[in-house]
Amino acid sequence: MYAPPVRRVQRRGTHRLIPTRMRPGGDSVLARIADDDDHLAELFDLDHATNDRLLAENDLAPGIGVRELVFGIPNYRIINAAFCHPHPLGARFNGPERGAWYAAFELATSQAEVIFHKTVQLAEINRYDDEVSYDDYHADIDAELHDLRDDRRCAPYLKSDNYRASQALAEQLLDAGALGVVYPSVRRDGGTCLACFRPALVTRVRRARTYVFRWDGSPKPKVVIRED
Template identity: 65%
Template sequence: MTGEPGTLPDVRLIRRNDTHRLIPSKYSDGGASVLARIAGDDAHLRDIFDLDNAANERLLAENDLLPGIGIHELVFGVPFYRIVNAAFCHAHPLGSRFNGPDRGAWYAAFELATSQAEIAFHKWVELSEVGWLEEELTYDDYRADFSGELHDIRSDDRFADCLAPDSYVASQGLAEELLQAGSLGLVYPSVRRARGTCLACFRPALVMNVRKGPTYVFRWEGRAEPIVFTTT
């Protein structure tokens, strides 16, 4: 059962280097924007970027115009800061496991295989919904280090509902309570890979030493389990 309202998970000091977050390569920091492909000239490109930037949640937040997260929480001047900020500013319209639609979080896995399993599951759901069962996509592995006191629901049966495979109701409710209590984030067992461990960080400043690792190709050939390999 889920913990009673006001009952929060235990807090533990979590120190973990080389966590893995897989991000589609099309969003790679420093990469050429896909918008450049549809612009005929420099003037046209500037107009397109101005239009895109007007609705870009990360840029809105960096100008203190987004209600879910303020400029004082974002990070600047560190490697891949745009990638970090984007995770908190571009929330899914329905939210994710431990965040609502107004504010994102930095999700990462302790193990590369766990991060791959999480990506494979969620992308297959998207592909299945539109009947597109063959696809090839590339993802960049962004590694980060964490050291802080996080809430921990591993081996805590009070919050079993937060790990429901097909519902985020309980987990988003807990996340709201944690944010209101000033939580830095939480660690939890992966729902998509047995014995895997995931982390949801609520504060951009705690995503430390971000660096870009290998790029992985995910190829779906009509099955939920993709073929995964690194690019050369």
């Protein structure tokens, strides 16, 4: 299988949008359904027993070992969660057992990615009526990444609705020790995305602004800044 060329990528302040409900220290949905403190403790024990990030941090996850995770730095749980909570079907450059840190060079690109996937969900129920808030996490990346930009041979890995080829490529690159990939956004013309395969390369993660995406009968949402 073709392996894209490797180039050094140095980028400060990449953008990754994460639902605000996932914010560390935020209100847990478990607290809303617990009858009392004892019940809440039991629910948290159950949650911890099935939490993929906590399993990985105890070296019990199949896709990533505890030695690859990061600890003791700001927002380390946010970093680890990206690798420990993959989508059941995987994503463009990862399978269902191991995630990756996806980010965009531009805020508009990161927003376009979120809008696309959420709009697909709303289209399935044919109801464009929802409101979701996302925190914009900035991170710095300085790594040798496989570059899929400006290369016609990479077209099979950039399909808009099929991840089979790109997941196979990612598996091959990961097995060979690759650090990640940088590639043109499929959801926004001119945008650039990256998928980092190694938690330790995601540095200086910090939370910036919060954005509210509001669908009000149209597949194109209104995006506004939320003042905390």
